[in-house]
Amino acid sequence: MNLEKIEILERTLKRERAARKAAEKILEDKSRELYLLSEELQETNLKLENLLDEKSSELKGVFENILDAYVVMDLSGNVLKFNDAATALFGYDVTKEKLNVLNLIYEEDEVYAMTSFGELKTKGFFKNYEARVITKSKEIKWVHINASIIFDRNNLPIAAQGIVRDITHLKLLEEQKKQILNKLEKSNEELYEYAHVVSHDLKSPLRTIDALLSWIKADNLEKFDSETVQNIELIEKTVENMDSLISDILSYSSADFAAEEVDVNLNKVLQNIKTTLFIPTNITLSISPNLPIVKGDSTKFQQLFQNLISNAIKFNDKEEGLIEIDFIEEPTFYQFSVKDNGLGIEKEFHEKIFKVFQSLTKREDSTGIGLSIVKKIVDLYKGNIWLESTPNVGTTFYFTIKK
Amino acid sequence: MKGIVFTEFLDLVEEKFGIEMVDKIISESNLESEGAYTSIGTYRFSEMLQLLQSLHKNSGISIDKLLLTYGEHFFSVIDKSYSGLLATYKDPIEMLSSIENHIHVEVKKIYPDAELPEFVVEEKTEDSLILIYKSSRAMHHFGLGLMNKTFEHFNSSATIVLEKIKEDGTEVKFVIKKNPHESREN
Numbered sequence: 278m279n280l281e282k283i284e285i286l287e288r289t290l291k292r293e294r295a296a297r298k299a300a301e302k303i304l305e306d307k308s309r310e311l312y313l314l315s316e317e318l319q320e321t322n323l324k325l326e327n328l329l330d331e332k333s334s335e336l337k338g339v340f341e342n343i344l345d346a347y348v349v350m351d352l353s354g355n356v357l358k359f360n361d362a363a364t365a366l367f368g369y370d371v372t373k374e375k376l377n378v379l380n381l382i383y384e385e386d387e388v389y390a391m392t393s394f395g396e397l398k399t400k401g402f403f404k405n406y407e408a409r410v411i412t413k414s415k416e417i418k419w420v421h422i423n424a425s426i427i428f429d430r431n432n433l434p435i436a437a438q439g440i441v442r443d444i445t446h447l448k449l450l451e452e453q454k455k456q457i458l459n460k461l462e463k464s465n466e467e468l469y470e471y472a473h474v475v476s477h478d479l480k481s482p483l484r485t486i487d488a489l490l491s492w493i494k495a496d497n498l499e500k501f502d503s504e505t506v507q508n509i510e511l512i513e514k515t516v517e518n519m520d521s522l523i524s525d526i527l528s529y530s531s532a533d534f535a536a537e538e539v540d541v542n543l544n545k546v547l548q549n550i551k552t553t554l555f556i557p558t559n560i561t562l563s564i565s566p567n568l569p570i571v572k573g574d575s576t577k578f579q580q581l582f583q584n585l586i587s588n589a590i591k592f593n594d595k596e597e598g599l600i601e602i603d604f605i606e607e608p609t610f611y612q613f614s615v616k617d618n619g620l621g622i623e624k625e626f627h628e629k630i631f632k633v634f635q636s637l638t639k640r641e642d643s644t645g646i647g648l649s650i651v652k653k654i655v656d657l658y659k660g661n662i663w664l665e666s667t668p669n670v671g672t673t674f675y676f677t678i679k680k
Numbered sequence: 681m682k683g684i685v686f687t688e689f690l691d692l693v694e695e696k697f698g699i700e701m702v703d704k705i706i707s708e709s710n711l712e713s714e715g716a717y718t719s720i721g722t723y724r725f726s727e728m729l730q731l732l733q734s735l736h737k738n739s740g741i742s743i744d745k746l747l748l749t750y751g752e753h754f755f756s757v758i759d760k761s762y763s764g765l766l767a768t769y770k771d772p773i774e775m776l777s778s779i780e781n782h783i784h785v786e787v788k789k790i791y792p793d794a795e796l797p798e799f800v801v802e803e804k805t806e807d808s809l810i811l812i813y814k815s816s817r818a819m820h821h822f823g824l825g826l827m828n829k830t831f832e833h834f835n836s837s838a839t840i841v842l843e844k845i846k847e848d849g850t851e852v853k854f855v856i857k858k859n860p861h862e863s864r865e866n
Binding site for chain 2: 300304
């Protein structure tokens with residue numbers, strides 16, 4: 278081998294060595310990079326595993342602790358999982374026996390059930406499904422179900438889950454409530470009829486007594502001494518009171534029977550009261566102009582205002598009596614006020630006065646029913662009634678009527 | 681430029697011209713790497729240019745011809761190392777038209793920093809293909825060599841015409857026509 282060739286080979290060898298070292302360095306750097314990367318990946322993996330454990334444990338807790346029944350099924354309705362509440366509700370132990378939810382459906386609800394099942398598949402969920410199911414022991418139960426599809430990571434449906442609430446008891450109560458309401462309505466009607474008949478029957482002997490008394494008085498005017506005449510007049514007065522008591526009871530018993538609702542112009546109602554009611558000359562009744570038009574029964578509104586106004590007249594002891602009717606409009610209701618400068622009512626009686634037969638005074642012209650009727654009418658129109666009063670200064674009654 | 685292009689090139693030079701030629705062209709060039717190449721390294725493209733120039737000067741063979749031969753040689757490298765990739769194709773036209781959307785995508789997975797030429801399909805039929813080559817390296821004949829071997833790989837041949845769109849060869853049109861089956865057998 279000549280010298281030149283040796284030199285060439287030496288240079289080649291040198292280059293090859295340098296190349297090898299460069300390659301080794303590159304590989305070393307690469308493997309270090311890979312090592313660090315894999316460390317990082319392991320750490321991330323660990324974190325993800327922890328997160329998964331945490332979430333799984335959370336879900337397990339929800340699954341076990343939820344009071345409602347929790348059901349997981351495949352897309353054909355085969356039950357995959359029941360929590361304890363579900364096992365208790367349906368009576369099946371799905372770890373030991375196969376169950377398809379179709380077997381739980383109550384026959385009459387089948388169409389509704391299949392429609393909801395279809396909705397679950399197309400929309401991915403259904404809510405507020407209420408129907409009957411048949412348990413293993415052939416018991417019929419009412420259930421409320423919210424269900425949704427479970428998707429895998431590629432967003433493909435793989436199963437469905439549902440939360441099932443036993444509402445049998447609730448349904449039973451609802452049914453009972455309906456029955457009781459029906460019964461109540463019927464007995465109310467009967468009561469009203471009864472009150473009507475009784476008041477009529479009670480009033481006719483009263484009228485007879487009244488007529489007989491006036492005859493006795495006329496026939497014996499000279500024979501009776503003044504004391505007897507006075508006693509007879511007292512009897513007449515008592516009979517009169519009794520008559521109005523009977524009338525009041527009748528109107529009280531009918532106060533919560535709403536007639537057909539029409540537009541009622543309260544300005545007309547109040548004008549009517551002003552002309553028919555006896556107002557002593559020392560009392561001024563001032564009525565706010567432009568009272569609203571409300572919906573309801575005009576005789577009820579007449580009764581309502583009339584009772585409050587006549588109360589205000591009755592219990593006014595001032596030389597110059599004043600009664601003011603006013604109102605304000607709120608978004609959903611009207612608020613009316615009847616203000617007087619009369620006797621006033623002690624705070625302790627503010628509740629009591631609305632109760633039937635609770636007259637604060639033993640006045641002959643007071644039956645103690647007026648304010649109870651007022652309360653009933655306000656209740657009928659979904660309003661409230663209350664009062665502000667200062668003894669010896671006056672009282673203001675407030676009440677609201679829903680628009 | 682990836683090291684494998686250099687190592688394979690020098691191997692081919694040694695095989696065709698002998699180890700003296702390899703030593704000569706390295707010594708004559710001003711190389712940052714000093715000619716110590718490893719296939720997993722990355723080197724300046726200017727080194728390849730100098731080596732080509734030097735080889736052209738010392739062998740009298742044109743650079744295009746050198747690149748063509750090198751391209752043909754390089755196909756065997758691909759065939760040896762990435763036969764799996766080639767096996768996904770059944771037809772040379774199919775394969776060449778997928779350079780951009782499939783082959784180069786795979787290359788990028790292994791060599792994320794590789795700078796690859798662009799091959800835009802302009803027209804394609806069952807047995808013809810027009811590709812536009814775009815690269816600042818102007819190594820179109822290297823591409824031509826690879827294409828020739830591609831047809832050979834699928835037991836067929838083609839007539840490939842090169843039309844320079846840009847004078848410096850950075851944009852070239854390849855008009856490829858697959859030869860009828862019989863002509864190859866004759």
